[in-house]
Amino acid sequence: MSSTVDGSKGILRLAPASGAAARRLVILLHGVGSSGADLMPLAQSWRGALPGTAFVAPDAPQPFDMGNGHQWFSIAGVTEENRPARVAAALPALAELIEAERQRAGVAAADVALVGFSQGSIMALHLAMTDPERCGAVVAFAGRIAAPVATPDGWGRRPSVLMVGGAADSIMPPAVVQAAAAHFRSAGFAVEEHLLRGVPHTITAAGAQLGLDFLQRVLPSA
Numbered sequence: 001m002s003s004t005v006d007g008s009k010g011i012l013r014l015a016p017a018s019g020a021a022a023r024r025l026v027i028l029l030h031g032v033g034s035s036g037a038d039l040m041p042l043a044q045s046w047r048g049a050l051p052g053t054a055f056v057a058p059d060a061p062q063p064f065d066m067g068n069g070h071q072w073f074s075i076a077g078v079t080e081e082n083r084p085a086r087v088a089a090a091l092p093a094l095a096e097l098i099e100a101e102r103q104r105a106g107v108a109a110a111d112v113a114l115v116g117f118s119q120g121s122i123m124a125l126h127l128a129m130t131d132p133e134r135c136g137a138v139v140a141f142a143g144r145i146a147a148p149v150a151t152p153d154g155w156g157r158r159p160s161v162l163m164v165g166g167a168a169d170s171i172m173p174p175a176v177v178q179a180a181a182a183h184f185r186s187a188g189f190a191v192e193e194h195l196l197r198g199v200p201h202t203i204t205a206a207g208a209q210l211g212l213d214f215l216q217r218v219l220p221s222a
Contacts, residue, residue, distance in 0.1 A: 010059030022054035025105040029120030033069040084147040113137040144176035162214040166199030
């Protein structure tokens, strides 16, 4: 099991377990104040079951402005009213990163899955709403949407979405997870939703297994 680090951009990459060229790509998007390295254990645990899949875990482009680590957007003074604009402003950098890593891996957009945690899930879900052909699947752990956004008309493909929340999560409570799932369903996305009893703001082994099962179903031959 080996990974390579692009130190100039803070990107961790894990090659397919098969040793062959990648057929699928999973991009892991960390939460606020964290780093790509914090999600690499998830990639390592999934790698054997997804042998044709490459994994990428980038650091978010901004330093966390309230401590150590990185952020996709600032949460300093964040409110329900200003969060959508912050997410929208951060989205181009994420879209550029996804496109660069997709081309590097040599896979089609439909073969890209975004796996987010907390703020990383917000980013992945917003991208799926506004640019649905950018990826083939989204796994959102402890996530929500910043605000409902209409998916553009005329887009033939929408990524499959998995929402995994914790019933005891006080940061991303069940109501915001359920609201996100409901919005995606209303927009014509295929959505699976799980609220795990007693789980706070974290990814548990049970949640990770749900994510793996989902990716095995929606990314065939991964």
